[in-house]
Every structure is written in C-alpha cells, then in structure tokens.
Amino acid sequence: xxxxxxxxxxxxxxxxxxxxxxxxxxxxxxxxxxxxxxxxxxxxxxxxxxxxxxxxxxxxxxxxxxxxxxxxxxxxxxxxxxxxxxxxxxxxxxxxxxxxxxxxxxxxxxxxxxxxxxxxxxxxxxxxxxxxxxxxxxxxxxxxxxxxxxxxxxxxxxxxxxxxxxxxxxxxxxxxxxxxxxxxxxxxxxxxxxxxxxxxxxxxxxxxxxxxxxxxxxxxxxxxxxxxxxxxxxxxxxxxxxxxxxxxxxxxxxxxxxxxxxxxxxxxxxxxxxxxxxxxxxxxxxxxxxxxxxxxxxxxxxxxxxxxxxxxxxxxxxxxxxxxxxxxxxxxxxxxxxxxxxxxxxxxxxxxxxxxxxxxxxxxxxxxxxxxxxxxxxxxxxxxxxxxxxxxxxxxxxxxxxxxxxxxxxxxxxxxxxxxxxxxxxxxxxxxxxxxxxxxxxxxxxxxxxxxxxxxxxxxxxxxxxxxxxxxxxxxxxxxxxxxxxxxxxxxxxxxxxxxxxxxxxxxxxxxxxxxxxxxxxxxxxxxxxxxxxxxxxxxxxxxxxxxxxxxxxxxxxxxxxxxxxxxxxxxxxxxxxxxxxxxxxxxxxxxxxxxxxxxxxxxxxxxxxxxxxxxxxxxxxxxxxxxxxxxxxxxxxxxxxxxxxxx
Numbered sequence: 073x074x075x076x077x078x079x080x081x082x083x084x085x086x087x088x089x090x091x092x093x094x095x096x097x098x099x100x101x102x103x104x105x106x107x108x109x110x111x112x113x114x115x116x117x118x119x120x121x122x123x124x125x126x127x128x129x130x131x132x133x134x135x136x137x138x139x140x141x142x143x144x145x146x147x148x149x150x151x152x153x154x155x156x157x158x159x160x161x162x163x164x165x166x167x168x169x170x171x172x173x174x175x176x177x178x179x180x181x182x183x184x185x186x187x188x189x190x191x192x193x194x195x196x197x198x199x200x201x202x203x204x205x206x207x208x209x210x211x212x213x214x215x216x217x218x219x220x221x222x223x224x225x226x227x228x229x230x231x232x233x234x235x236x237x238x239x240x241x242x243x244x245x246x247x248x249x250x251x252x253x254x255x256x257x258x259x260x261x262x263x264x265x266x267x268x269x270x271x272x273x274x275x276x277x278x279x280x281x282x283x284x285x286x287x288x289x290x291x292x293x294x295x296x297x298x299x300x301x302x303x304x305x306x307x308x309x310x311x312x313x314x315x316x317x318x319x320x321x322x323x324x325x326x327x328x329x330x331x332x333x334x335x336x337x338x339x340x341x342x343x344x345x346x347x348x349x350x351x352x353x354x355x356x357x358x359x360x361x362x363x364x365x366x367x368x369x370x371x372x373x374x375x376x377x378x379x380x381x382x383x384x385x386x387x388x389x390x391x392x393x394x395x396x397x398x399x400x401x402x403x404x405x406x407x408x409x410x411x412x413x414x415x416x417x418x419x420x421x422x423x424x425x426x427x428x429x430x431x432x433x434x435x436x437x438x439x440x441x442x443x444x445x446x447x448x449x450x451x452x453x454x455x456x457x458x459x460x461x462x463x464x465x466x467x468x469x470x471x472x473x474x475x476x477x478x479x480x481x482x483x484x485x486x487x488x489x490x491x492x493x494x495x496x497x498x499x500x501x502x503x504x505x506x507x508x509x510x511x512x513x514x515x516x517x518x519x520x521x522x523x524x525x526x527x528x529x530x531x532x533x534x535x536x537x538x539x540x541x542x543x544x545x546x547x548x549x550x551x552x553x554x555x556x557x558x559x560x561x562x563x564x565x566x567x568x569x570x571x572x573x574x575x576x577x578x579x580x581x582x583x584x585x586x587x588x589x590x591x592x593x594x595x596x597x598x599x600x601x602x603x604x605x606x607x608x609x610x611x612x613x614x615x616x617x618x619x620x621x622x623x624x625x626x627x628x629x630x631x632x633x634x635x636x637x638x639x640x641x642x643x644x645x646x647x648x649x650x651x652x653x654x655x656x657x658x659x660x661x662x663x664x665x666x667x668x669x670x671x672x673x674x675x676x677x678x679x680x681x682x683x684x685x686x687x688x689x690x691x692x693x694x695x696x697x698x699x700x701x702x703x704x705x706x707x708x709x710x711x712x713x714x715x716x717x718x719x720x
Contacts, residue, residue, distance in 0.1 A: 090109070093139050101143060105139065116382050116386065119378045119381035120336075123375050123378050124336070138344070141344035149348065149350065153393045164460050166630050166631055166634060169196045169199070169565075170565050172467065173200075173203065173569075174203045177597060177599045179600070182235055192247065196631060199353065204226075205229050205235070205251070208226065209259035217321075217325070219254050219259055220259045222342050236349050239350025240350060249353065250351075250354070252355045252357050254358060256321075257319075257321060257326055260326055271313065278329055279329055280329050281318075282307075282316040282317075285307075288306070291306065291366060294367055298321055299322070302591075306320050318364070320361055320370075329364075344390050347391040359380065362376055363376050372402055377410070377412070380410070380420040380421060381419045383396070384419065395423060396423070400425070404451075405453065412456050423564070424461065424462065426461040426462060426464075426562070429449065429559070431472075433445070433559070434530065435475065435490070435494055437670060438497040442653040443650050444475070444479060444480060446653060455641070463566050464566065465559050465569075467569055470512040470513070470522040470524050471498070471523045472522045473495060475487050488519070491520075499511050507529070508530070508532075509529065510595055524592045526595070528572070528575040528619075531555075532547070547710070552575060554670070562642050564638045565638070568623075573620050574601065574608055579596070582597070604616045626694065634661060636657070640657050653668045654666060654668070662687075664716065668712070669709065674707065674709060675708045676705040677705065679704050680704065687717065688718060690717075690719075691719040694714060699716055
C-alpha cells in the first residue's frame with residue numbers, strides 16, 4: 073500500500089544487487105527475496121538517500137545482512153510472513169487487544185510467562201508487550217532502557233532460547249510479542265561504547281564525542297532537559313576517553329550517531345536478528361531524539377522519518393510480519409509524521425502512541441468538562457489508513473500534561489492554569505480531589521509537574537477503600553470503566569497496562585528498593601496480584617471482580633463490532649452537553665456513535681444527533697438494549713458509556 077513503482081533509474085541497481093544475492097540464496101528463497109527487494113527498493117533507496125551520501129555503496133554493504141537474515145529465517149516465521157502479507161490489516165482489526173507488563177512483575181521469568189498464557193488469552197490479548205527484557209547495564213539502568221547487549225536477555229529473566237520458546241508458544245495462540253528496541257542510545261557498558269572509550273576511532277564515530285565544551289555549549293542553548301532532577305544537562309565528560317559525550321537521558325546512556333551509516337547497518341542487522349527469534353513488534357524507543365541538528369531541540373528532525381522508512385523497508389524485505397511502533401510522545405503536529413506524511417505517507421511506523429487521548433481522558437475526568445477534549449481531538453491530524461494509534465488509559469511512564477495553549481484558549485481556558493490544576497488534582501492537592509498521584513520531575517524553571525500513579529489510585533479508588541465508602545468505590549470503578557471504554561472504542565490498538573484489569577492500587581513498596589526509591593514511577597509498576605486475579609474471576613461482586621468483568625465485557629463487545637477497525641477515524645461530535653463526549657465512526661455497515669458521560673450526575677444529550685447519523689433504532693451495544701430516550705433526549709447515567717448502532 074502506498075508503494076512507489078520501481079523507477080527505471082533503479083533497475084540497474086536492483087539487477088546488480090540480485091546478482092550478488094544469487095551467491096547467498098537459491099530456489100524459492102531467492103524468488104521471494106527478489107520480489108520483495110523489487111517491491112521495497114524504492115522505499116529503502118529514498119529513505120537512505122535523504123540521509124547518507126553514498127547510497128549505492130551502503131546498499132551493497134546492506135545486502136549480505138538481508139540475504140543472511142532471509143536464509144536464516146525459520147519456516148514458521150516465513151509462514152507468518154505469508155499470512156500477514158495476505159492480511160495486511162491484521163493489527164487494525166477490532167480483536168486486537170494489547171497487554172503491557174514487566175516480565176518479572178507479571179510472572180517472574182520468560183518461562184513464567186508461558187504459564188500465564190491462559191490468563192492472557194481469556195482476557196482477549198492478541199499482542200503482548202513485555203517491558204525491556206534485553207540485557208541492560210547493572211542498576212541503575214532506567215528500567216532496562218540502558219541496553220548493554222541487544223543479543224542477550226536479562227539474566228534473571230531467562231535466555232535467548234527461552235525467548236524463542238516463548239514467542240513460538242505465543243504465536244501458536246495468535247499473540248504477537250512486542251520488544252523495546254532503544255534506538256537513541258546504548259549503555260556505556262555496551263561493547264561499542266567500551267571500544268570507543270578505549271580510543272578506537274571506528275567506534276568513537278558511533279557516538280557524539282567532543283574534545284571540549286565548545287559545541288556542547290552551543291547545542292545546550294536550544295536543548296531541553298528530559299530528567300532535570302537526576303540527569304541535568306545533555307553532555308557528560310568521560311574520563312576514560314577524555315571527551316565530552318552526548319547523553320540526553322543519563323550520563324551512562326550514550327547517544328548514538330545515526331549520521332554514521334555503520335550505525336544504520338548495525339540496527340538493520342539487529343532488527344532482523346531479533347525478528348528471526350520471533351519478535352513481531354518493535355517499539356522504537358526514544359526515536360524522536362536520534363537525529364541531532366544545531367540550533368534545534370534535536371527532536372523530530374526530518375532525517376528521523378527517512379531512517380525509519382529505510383528500516384521499515386529492510387524489515388519488509390526479510391520479515392514482513394514485523395510491525396514498527398513509534399515511541400514518540402510529542403505534539404500532534406509532530407506525532408503524525410511518525411505514521412507518515414508527505415513523501416513518507418504510510419511508509420514509516422505502523423503504529424504510534426496517542427498520548428493526547430490519555431491526557432484528555434484524565435483532564436475531562438478531573439474537570440467533568442469535555443469541551444477541551446473535543447476541541448483538541450477534533451483538530452488532531454488524520455493518520456494514513458494503513459496505520460493504527462496505540463490508545464491507552466495508563467502506561468509504565470508518568471503523565472505529562474500535554475495541554476496545548478491554543479486548544480485551551482479556544483475553549484476559554486488558560487493552558488498554564490489548566491496544567492497546574494491537573495497536577496494539583498491528581499496529586500491530591502486540589503480541594504475535594506480523591507486522587508493519590510505523586511508529582512514526578514517538577515521543574516521550577518518551566519513549572520512542569522508530571523504525575524505518577526496507578527489508574528485506580530488516580531481515579532480515587534485508593535482513598536475510597538481507605539474510607540470504606542461504597543459509593544465512592546462505585547464511582548471510582550465507573551470512572552475507570554469509562555476511561556477504558558473510550559480507549560477501546562476510539563479506534564486503533566488498545567493497550568491494557570498490567571493490573572489495570574484488576575484495579576490495582578499504587579504500590580509504595582518501591583521506596584524499600586534502593587534501585588527504585590528515587591524514581592516514583594515505580595509506584596504504578598506493581599507486582600501482579602494473582603490472588604486478586606483469582607478472586608476477580610470467582611467473585612464478580614468484589615472490587616477487582618467488578619473491574620475485571622466490566623472490562624472483559626467491553627473487550628468482547630469491541631471484538632464483535634466491526635466499526636472499530638483502525639482504518640476508520642473517529643470524527644468528534646460537537647459537545648452539545650459539556651459533560652458528554654461523543655464521536656461517530658462511519659463504517660460500510662452503518663455508523664456508530666459513541667457517547668460518554670464524564671460526570672457523576674445523570675446527563676442528557678440531543679437524540680437528534682443519532683437520527684442525523686442514520687440511527688433510526690439506536691441500540692447500545694454495551695448495554696445490549698435500545699438507547700433510553702426521554703423527550704427527544706438520550707439519558708446517560710453517571711459515567712455512562714454507550715456504543716450506539718442501529719438495532720442488530
């Protein structure tokens with residue numbers, strides 16, 4: 073889809089490459105490889121040409137990497153490639169539900185994950201993102217994002233053989249494994265960095281290393297600080313090499329120099345090697361930061377998208393079953409480029425995080441007002457139809473209040489004041505707030521205050537249980553189910569963060585672990601409570617049971633609703649009631665209107681909106697009944713969520 077026919081000027085290059093490929097491949101392998109290389113060479117060539125001067129030379133160096141990986145690809149994965157090529161929208165379908173977990177906190181080890189596959193399958197999971205499991209440096213290691221060896225698994229989790237065994241079992245159940253691939257940096261203990269520190273010029277060119285502070289000081293004039301509390305600045309002096317090294321995130325995370333084509337070749341080889349171990353989705357971590365340009369914030373530069381297009385083409389040639397997910401938590405106008413715009417339209421990452429949706433859900437829950445949410449999401453850029461958003465209520469990270477000043481102003485708010493309100497509300501500082509979040513990385517210079525906390529504790533459940541208040545417990549669970557209904561019904565791949573299906577609370581035991589005590593994001597990274605999981609299944613009336621069964625019902629309804637295919641965009645409706653968020657999804661089988669009451673009071677919404685969308689007998693698929701209409705008004709109970717189609 074969106075491919076470019078092979079230009080005549082590339083035909084001689086293709087023929088030269090195929091002659092070289094004949095020395096490594098034969099028979100059906102050669103035929104398949106030839107067809108795919110011809111199909112994706114225009115994308116690969118264009119991506120490389122936008123970044124690297126000697127494109128043909130680089131392609132000749134890349135070819136042995138491609139042929140070796142193609143020859144080594146296991147038969148089962150080649151069959152998966154064929155299946156995915158016949159069903160390219162496999163990840164866009166309504167049955168796609170993703171589950172995100174830390175291996176050690178969910179099941180201890182990779183082998184332990186195998187013992188919990190029935191649980192995941194019962195929940196409807198078709199995509200499992202295990203948080204960083206590749207070998208990191210010794211702690212501290214930024215939760216595993218300081219990778220020491222991309223070709224080894226963290227020792228306490230298992231081995232690469234264990235990973236291959238797990239991916240095979242997941243694949244047999246139709247579950248794709250997602251792996252974090254950190255693109256921007258490696259640990260200072262990584263072999264490349266070790267050899268750079270020892271003075272090897274080849275590997276020093278893998279990084280941004282400077283003899284003095286002249287250039288770093290120039291860059292610092294426009295660079296933000298990612299972790300101002302514990303990693304201020306963007307450069308670190310390395311005594312071993314006697315040079316200043318670019319270290320965006322931490323002094324022990326060395327930024328890679330993607331202007332060096334050798335770095336591209338290393339990662340092309342790594343992606344294919346991991347894909348041949350059974351990894352099906354690569355979360356491209358910190359991708360926004362990989363290209364550096366003086367005078368900018370060194371994020372979202374055009375070369376990022378050209379490099380991603382080239383890496384995607386590499387994967388398509390050898391392992392077309394593979395997906396790319398962009399970890400780019402940036403403004404909407406920048407974010408859309410990670411799914412492809414202009415010449416990269418539909419040719420870069422297949423999926424990307426819809427961070428704005430998460431922020432707006434929590435914003436509307438706090439304010440009980442959906443006008444800002446409606447305004448912000450209505451103006452969101454339209455994505456390519458062959459891509460999907462990753463939607464989520466919570467994740468492993470903190471919440472940064474990405475409220476645009478312009479969006480706020482259009483609904484009569486001050487962006488700065490609203491961001492301050494949200495930080496106060498979710499840290500429990502605001503009067504009447506039931507939330508139990510923690511302030512993360514407060515920046516006195518900018519006033520930025522991010523928030524840590526589990527979804528349940530942010531929604532007020534922790535306080536409600538402490539106060540033994542049944543009504544507040546009920547309202548907290550309803551808030552959570554409302555949020556999950558928005559996530560499940562917006563379109564894309566919903567990400568369910570481990571424990572949210574049980575409404576797990578903040579886990580303050582992180583304070584007792586020296587490795588985690590200074591990073592309060594671990595408060596919402598609990599250990600899985602398998603006793604609660606068993607109780608949730610056995611007792612639907614328990615707190616965890618109400619959450620589990622309520623969410624499971626939403627997932628099952630979503631799976632049976634074709635309108636949620638990710639190729640279709642949600643079109644935001646005008647908020648005819650400031651407490652009710654709504655959108656329409658236009659499908660060949662008919663329209664679906666979703667309505668959500670973001671308040672704890674009964675609300676009403678004009679029924680004429682449903683009739684205007686062609687819904688003559690409006691039926692709520694979640695409730696399994698006709699929509700309650702009183703005097704031409706839809707009645708919405710507190711925190712109601714309705715997915716409305718014509719009666720079926």
